[in-house]
Amino acid sequence: MRKIADVMTEGCVTVTPKDNIYEAAVAMRDHDIGFVPVVEGKKLIGVITDRDLVIRGYAGKHSGSTSVMEVLSDDVQTVSSNLSVDEAVSLMGAKQIRRLPVVDNGELKGIVSLGDLAVREIFVSEAGEALSGISEHEHREHTIH
DSSP states (O other), rough: OHHHHHHHSOOOOOOOOOOBHHHHHHHHHHHTOOOEEEEEEEEEEEEEEHHHIIIIIIITTTTTTBGOOOGGBOSOOBBOSBBBBHHHHHHHHHTSSSSEEEEEEEEEOOOOOOOOHHTTSSSSHHHHHHHHHHHHHHHHHHOOO
């Protein structure tokens, strides 16, 4: 049985509580990502998504010098590197999330995304089903009635 440790992305881009939302946005642009963990040392504090920057940051009338702490999501679902890949896929589908920080003993070890699972051709049908469910959920969320 494959574990998250086998498929996660290690050495991910992070920001610290001392960084501001401009720096988080630049990290996202420079690395072509939309999800950045906020860490203190190696301890995961929360995450910032491109959506957080828009909704809580700029739409909340914050400037680029605003601390990442003002806009981060701190109620973050995480997984252990020992979790099986199929359990992670099920969790992602059930919770409608695309990315999971991998945390062992409070320390960020990496990130696993549905894309990682699909690209590595592990449980492709399950990952595809979970991604399809998430995409349908997001489409319904963003459709104006």
